[in-house]
Amino acid sequence: MSISLMRRINGWLFALLVLLGAGAIGFLTARHDRIVDWTYNSRRSMSPETRAVLAKFNGPVDVVSYASPQGDLRQTVAAALQRYQKAKPDLHLSFVDPQQDPAAMRNLGITVDGELILHYHDRQQRLDTLTERSLTDALERLVRGNDRIVAFVTGHGERRADGVANSDLGTFVSQLEQSGMRAVPLNFSQVTSVPAQTDLVVLAGPQASLAPGATKALSDYLASGGNLLWLVDPGNLDASLQPIADALGIRVLPGELVDASSSALGLKDPRMIALGDYPPNMITRGFTLTTLFPEVAPLAEVHKSDWQIEPFLRSSPQATTQPLDGNTAAQLKGPLDFGFAFSRLSPSPAKSEQRVVVIGNGDFLSNSYLGNGGNRALGERIFNWLLGDDQLISMPSRGAPDRVLRVSQGELSALTIGYLVVLPLVLLAIGGLVAWRRRRA
Structure with missing residues (x-):
């Protein structure tokens, strides 16, 4: 056999093997898809938070899309939900042509072609913009149930829930509202007590003394089983808030925390307390992100009460206190607690457990510091715990930490x-x- 013929046969065999290999690859990919996402934290795939939300459902979720059969809108919706159905096989998608019964669509309030209604047990959520962020928020609201009413005390110089100033909480609260919480103002010059439907009251660093009526209303709310988040600023505790501190059995210690070891993290101000390790608590279980707290007031338990008190924010042993202007109190050495979680059997028959959180800092959730480290994620955990949504506490934090290059x-x-x-x-x-x-x- 000539050499030229052997080369031709080898070439034909090589071409045949290439075709067979391509056919085998096509056969396998048609039946088994394998997607690899090499972006940070698999950013281009379904986020860990979305998977965590889907894992909270006990039972099927029905999604109805009111999309016209004309065009490719239905294909777009089906493709977007395909990833969710892989993670949760009992998530069912169905389509309804809104043009078949316009009157029924008006009764349902369908105004956008392709609008979605998500059904789970006896709850439902509407969605007119289909992105992973919006769909995950809708699923989280569906797990949570009815909107939680969070009342922010106003009228005494507190941080505003809808404010845009550096010290306000507007950015954080707007994100909470996307996940099924509704923020409302609570001004005791207009009401004499906390409304009955309130799920949580937030007292965010009042700068002026509370009126006796406001103090009594908050004390009565606490005594009747209400949940409370109290953000304390450094300095002597105002006399109007002393009854609340006495009811909880705690004291705000004089001075503010400083920690020279924070300079190892590049922090120039020793009053910026950085935490990367937390005492064991349901709020911080599995939480490993670093959080930053500027100008912290140390707290201490002063007497036993019927509350179960667990510290969940604690300074390093290197931390000390420094006196504020005009304060000559003795220096205290760390570790010092500045975050307490309180729980007890609820006096109210409507719920089994009453919960309170007191933190010696209100700035860590403010517009200025919310984006630092895990501040936002910790804030979400605190609110979920206070509202009794324990199944949502351990959800992964949102966003990716490498989107901004700092040089x-x-x-x-x-x-x-x-x-x-x-x-x-x-x-x-x-x-x-x-x-x-x-x-x-």
């Missing part, structure tokens, strides 16, 4: 010179060297 001015200058000056000169030198060697050859 100093010196590093930015080095990058600019490197890419605009050094790199072109190196390439030019390499090109000149190659040309010189070719001429010599």
